[in-house]
Amino acid sequence: MNIQVLSPFTNVHTPIKPMAPRPASLEGLRPGIIENSKPNAQLLMETWIEELRDHAALGELSLGHKSVNLPPSKELLEQMKANADFVIIGTGDCGSCLAWTVRTAVMLEELGIPTVCAGSHVFEEQFKLEAAHSGMPNLKFVFVQHPLGGVKPDGVRAKATAAFPTVLAALQTAKAA
Amino acid sequence: MNETIQVRPAEAVELPEDPLAFSIEAYKRGWTDGLPVIPPTPERVSAMLAAGGRDREESLGVLAPRSGVASVEVVAVNAVLAGCDPQHFQVLLAAVEAVARPEFNLAGVNATTHPVAQLILASGPAARAAGIHAGSGVFGPGHRANMCIGRALRLVQYSVAGARPGAGDMATFGSPAKIAFCAAEREDASPWEPYHVDRGLDPDDFAVTVFPGEAPGNIQDHASTNAEGVLSTIAGAMAHTGNNNILYPHKGRPVLAVGVEHAQTIASSGYTRLDAQKFLVEKAYVHRDRLGAEFQASIKPLRKDLPELMPMVHRPEQIQVFVTGGPGKHSMFISTFPSSVETTVSWTPKGR
Numbered sequence: 001m002n003i004q005v006l007s008p009f010t011n012v013h014t015p016i017k018p019m020a021p022r023p024a025s026l027e028g029l030r031p032g033i034i035e036n037s038k039p040n041a042q043l044l045m046e047t048w049i050e051e052l053r054d055h056a057a058l059g060e061l062s063l064g065h066k067s068v069n070l071p072p073s074k075e076l077l078e079q080m081k082a083n084a085d086f087v088i089i090g091t092g093d094c095g096s097c098l099a100w101t102v103r104t105a106v107m108l109e110e111l112g113i114p115t116v117c118a119g120s121h122v123f124e125e126q127f128k129l130e131a132a133h134s135g136m137p138n139l140k141f142v143f144v145q146h147p148l149g150g151v152k153p154d155g156v157r158a159k160a161t162a163a164f165p166t167v168l169a170a171l172q173t174a175k176a177a
Numbered sequence: 178m179n180e181t182i183q184v185r186p187a188e189a190v191e192l193p194e195d196p197l198a199f200s201i202e203a204y205k206r207g208w209t210d211g212l213p214v215i216p217p218t219p220e221r222v223s224a225m226l227a228a229g230g231r232d233r234e235e236s237l238g239v240l241a242p243r244s245g246v247a248s249v250e251v252v253a254v255n256a257v258l259a260g261c262d263p264q265h266f267q268v269l270l271a272a273v274e275a276v277a278r279p280e281f282n283l284a285g286v287n288a289t290t291h292p293v294a295q296l297i298l299a300s301g302p303a304a305r306a307a308g309i310h311a312g313s314g315v316f317g318p319g320h321r322a323n324m325c326i327g328r329a330l331r332l333v334q335y336s337v338a339g340a341r342p343g344a345g346d347m348a349t350f351g352s353p354a355k356i357a358f359c360a361a362e363r364e365d366a367s368p369w370e371p372y373h374v375d376r377g378l379d380p381d382d383f384a385v386t387v388f389p390g391e392a393p394g395n396i397q398d399h400a401s402t403n404a405e406g407v408l409s410t411i412a413g414a415m416a417h418t419g420n421n422n423i424l425y426p427h428k429g430r431p432v433l434a435v436g437v438e439h440a441q442t443i444a445s446s447g448y449t450r451l452d453a454q455k456f457l458v459e460k461a462y463v464h465r466d467r468l469g470a471e472f473q474a475s476i477k478p479l480r481k482d483l484p485e486l487m488p489m490v491h492r493p494e495q496i497q498v499f500v501t502g503g504p505g506k507h508s509m510f511i512s513t514f515p516s517s518v519e520t521t522v523s524w525t526p527k528g529r
Binding site: 004007015039095098100123149 | 192250255285337
């Protein structure tokens with residue numbers, strides 16, 4: 001025999017947010033990096049900027065810092081809005097750091113700044129879940145082989161190079177990439 | 178800009194009446210933590226709602242990571258599933274409101290690989306009204322209100338916030354404290370004023386505080402006869418490598434659940450709560466040489482400097498101190514998620 005019961009699930013509040021349009025080319029654009037103090041985050045993303053410079057004449061890099069698992073400061077968002085035409089943010093190689101990597105990237109996209117989130121591959125599903133729950137299911141990611149912590153600089157650069165095509169594709173229109 | 182948050186009624190479904198078959202089906206549907214659950218019939222949910230004294234369609238907040246809308250009704254459904262009595266419900270509602278506040282940083286607390294649970298501390302008349310235990314075995318098992326309210330908050334994280342192990346909750350190991358973690362203070366035996374009074378509330382205020390805490394770690398000291406002795410032992414236990422609080426001494430807010438006997442020994446030396454906190458700021462440190470060179474390098478940007486003696490916290494008020502537990506010369510240290518702030522919610526019951 002069955003009984004009637006009420007479900008413990010609930011509706012979600014996730015208004016869909018528009019992403020920033022991608023440029024046809026990175027030529028002349030100013031890159032931004034937001035590093036969150038995770039080990040090797042800055043090295044990983046600076047390696048990508050160096051590799052991007054081989055593809056296009058980029059402007060001056062704007063380097064920003066944020067707390068690993070807190071929202072970005074207003075000043076950081078203003079810095080990127082003023083000085084960066086696209087941003088790479090990371091890294092998400094743990095749960096809380098990726099949560100605020102994704103949520104900060106959503107804020108940047110809403111400001112009109114094309115952004116790519118960097119993380120390690122074992123957290124790919126969590127990245128996608130956080131993006132969908134943040135109202136931006138098509139947010140762009142680049143995943144390197146886990147782990148990032150406890151890796152020597154040469155190893156970090158090798159991981160960056162292996163994932164570089166994804167960075168390029170995430171920042172430009174499909175035609176340009 | 179204030180966004181309108183839509184609250185939808187809980188969906189009614191037909192499930193087996195047999196207790197075992199119901200629990201198995203509920204588990205298959207992702208409603209439970211794996212333990213048996215009580216069927217949330219409309220009648221049981223209505224009884225819970227009546228005890229809450231709130232509109233069933235009221236939203237208590239949007240819970241990360243899933244951005245689930247925590248309506249009073251859906252919290253009541255989870256309370257019934259967890260086995261709560263209606264008298265427990267107001268504490269649970271306050272706890273949900275607490276974790277929904279921005280300063281609690283639920284997005285970080287729920288997603289982190291760090292095994293962070295949510296410790297509910299009920300203070301003053303709130304603890305008495307709900308029957309929350311404060312004596313021996315306060316952190317469980319064995320006391321229904323503690324277990325059911327703690328578990329209900331976890332089920333809310335599970336079904337409303339979407340914090341599921343490996344998808345939403347990325348805790349590398351999880352934690353037994355994520356099953357149920359709810360306690361009351363030993364106001365009857367504490368030498369200091371109740372925790373909620375220390376936070377600026379009146380003794381008669383109904384109050385609940387939720388801490389972003391790990392499972393507690395024991396601190397035993399059967400020998401010391403004065404504050405300096407007991408607190409030195411506690412300081413040593415608080416300060417250890419690998420602890421998340423060591424990364425952020427300027428903002429972390431670790432918890433110290435002082436056992437009754439330790440509290441009385443500390444107070445017998447004339448120490449107030451603040452005196453004890455000040456002592457711990459001075460003495461709870463890790464010697465820099467206990468950290469590996471690469472670890473030291475990695476935390477330099479976080480700590481600005483690495484003194485030879487690295488304090489766990491910078492200011493006395495960062496250490497959250499309350500008295501609880503039964504007889505015995507033990508206290509418990511609870512490391513916390515350093516990017517979250519414990520949150521207190523107080524309320525006035527109807528008719529008061």
